[in-house]
Amino acid sequence: QVQLVESGGGPVQAEGSLRLSCAVSGYDSNRYSMAWFRQVPGKEREVVARIRSTGSTTYAASVKGRFTLSKDNVKDTLFMYLQMNSLKPEDTSLYICAIGGWYATLTTGSYSFWGHGTQVTVSS
Numbered sequence: 001q002v003q004l005v006e007s008g009g010g011p012v013q014a015e016g017s018l019r020l021s022c023a024v025s026g027y028d029s030n031r032y033s034m035a036w037f038r039q040v041p042g043k044e045r046e047v048v049a050r051i052r053s054t055g056s057t058t059y060a061a062s063v064k065g066r067f068t069l070s071k072d073n074v075k076d077t078l079f080m081y082l083q084m085n086s087l088k089p090e091d092t093s094l095y096i097c098a099i100g101g102w103y104a105t106l107t108t109g110s111y112s113f114w115g116h117g118t119q120v121t122v123s124s
Helices: none
Strands: 003-007 010-015 017-025 031-037 046-052 058-059 067-074 077-084 091-099 118-123
Touching: 003 091, 010 058, 017 091, 017 118, 031 077, 046 067, 046 077, 058 067, 077 091
Parallel strands: 010 118
Antiparallel strands: 003 017, 017 077, 031 046, 031 091, 046 058, 067 077, 091 118
């Protein structure tokens, strides 16, 4: 059973930083794509950043240069980290991690497994 658990969200002031973590267990392939999405009520879920098992990363234009994605593998658990710097009020959202096949694109339909999310609230 694949499980994803996010952590690290919370309140922060504008220009501050947060580091989100996503722990993935039970995924039995070493070829994958992991991604962070975010969603606010009434809007569609949007991609923030994606990292492939090769380590290659892709960022949404709105976060490029401010956010950094990385990953780690400890025993049987995959970890994905999102370092968020220079946060803006418009970054306020529920941040949700997902994992899918290596071929997964930047759309929600490409990902098979999802976490429940961690809330990030940026105040001005």
